Structures are given as C-alpha cells and as structure tokens.
Amino acid sequence: MSFVDVYPLSEEEKLQQFIDRINNGEKIEADDWMPDEYRMVLIKLISMHGISEIMGALPEKEWVPKAPSLRKKLGIMAKVQDEMGHGQLLLRVVEDLLEPLGKNREHIMADLFSGDLKFHNVFHMEAPTWADAGMIAWLVDGAAIMTQTNMLQASYGPYARALQRICAEEVFHAQHGESIIMALAEGTEQQRQMLQDSLDRWWDSLLMFFGPATAQTTGSSKQDLTIKYKIRTKTNEQLRQDFFTKYVPRVLALGLKLPDETMHFDESKGEWIYRQPDWNEFKKIISNNGPKSQSRLKLRITAYENNRWVREALGQKDIS
C-alpha cells in the first residue's frame, strides 16, 4: 500500500502535481488524473482537428475522378485516404478522453451533425478547378503543418504521438500540392490564370485558418488555455506570421500576385502587415453557413447512415 493510498491527495494537491508534471515536460496519459478544464480543452481541440481531417477529404475527393493524369489521380487518392486515416487516429484519441464522461464516438458524430462541433473554415469552401485541389494541398496542408508541428511536444502524450505520424504524412501532401502548382505555373497562360484565380479565392480563407489574432481582441480564452497547459506554444498570430514568412516569397517566386496589395514586411516591427480578413464572415462560415457547408455535411450524414449496418454487424456502434 502506498503513501497515496493511505493519505489520498486533495484536489489542490492533485492539481499542483499535474501542473508540476507538465512544467517538467512529462507527458500526461489517458488514464492519468487531469483537471476537467484540461480534459475539455483537449476534447474540443482534438475532436475539431479529427473531424476537420475527415471533412477536409471531401473537397479533394471531388477531384479524384477528374484528376488530369493517372499519376495525379493516384496522388490525390492516397492523400484522401491519408486524411481519413488521420481523422480515425484522432477520434480514437478523443474517445479515450470522452470515456470517463460516459460518451463515445456516436456523440462526436451527433455533435458534428447538429452543428455543435465545428470544422475548419477552409473545408466549407468550394474547390471549382484543379488549381484549387493543388492550392488546398500546397497551402492549406502547409498551414496545417505549421499549426500541428507547433503541438508535436504537446503535454498530452496520445495527441503528441498521433501528431508525429500525421505531420510526417502532411509533408507528402504539401509536396503533392507543390507539384500540381509548379506544373500549372510553368504551363499556358490559361493555366497560370487559373492558378492566380484560385490563390485569390483561397487567400482570405488561409488567413482565417489560423483563427483570430489574440484572446484580447476576441475575448476568447481558448488559445490561452492551450498555451497554459502546454498543448501548444505559439499563438494564432505568431503562426500566421510564420506562414507568411515561409510562403509569401514562394508565391512571388512563381510570378503570382498577392491578393493583398497592402501586404509588406515591416522591418522595424519585424512582422508582416496585412489586410485582415472579414472575421464576421469567418464566424458565419464555421457556423455551417459557408458555400459548401450544408452539402458536405449532408454527404457525411449519408455516409454515416449507409455504414450503420457495418457498425451494427460488428457490434461496435461507435465505429464511423
């Protein structure tokens, strides 16, 4: 019998021990004690991430039958499969967090269908041309790599380990996107115009992808909590600035025009100055009022219903 069994720790002592573990760089595991706030932050973050992987496969899936060559078709098919796999991996991580609350994957799906669980703004948007398929893989996956590598050292062990694998695959996705973009950039005038049009279409969505700048301006404390609990280190704005630093020179090197003519790097401030996207529009989009929100949700609901017999045959109602 241990000391702890004889003298159980008080809630404050457990919390202090938990904070000490995080501050010492220890990983928290699914069965470890954790404060409710930490559990809820993780559930929200990881279920949003997992569901976004699954919903994110939908705009690209539309391009599988229309890819311009067999090689490109194989590439985009593999990417769609990877994204679904990422979703499954992450939802497994969420299930372990939900279990003590008496909830399972059925609840995650129900929250998605009711609109309580949101998915990333970018996956509510249309992908009308092959250049959009390339833009998603190059810049949306590029942006996702930035936010996800920022959490590779997350204090929650199961999430950090899932991200190791996911990030490795995301790098392939970005390269696949870059090869589509390069081919178009070196192509005909019409292809170059298609590329520019798709960049213009995606620019604001890419800026929104990182979320509003700071808790102070939005009145939200969500991102503070992920930093407080060492789930991530950089803020939304720092990540957006990193994105600009990496991709603005690449966009310009392709001979493309930035859709924001005011954009420049301010040497004295050491940051990019840019035009803010419409954050009211962002709220509208993530509340399932984007151009493709309803049709993609409908597709997911149909797939979920069509697969119900498989879940029942396996006797595991929580497999989506």
Ligand SMILES: [Fe+2]
């Ligand atoms: Fe992914």
Ligand SMILES: [Fe+2]
């Ligand atoms: Fe990806």
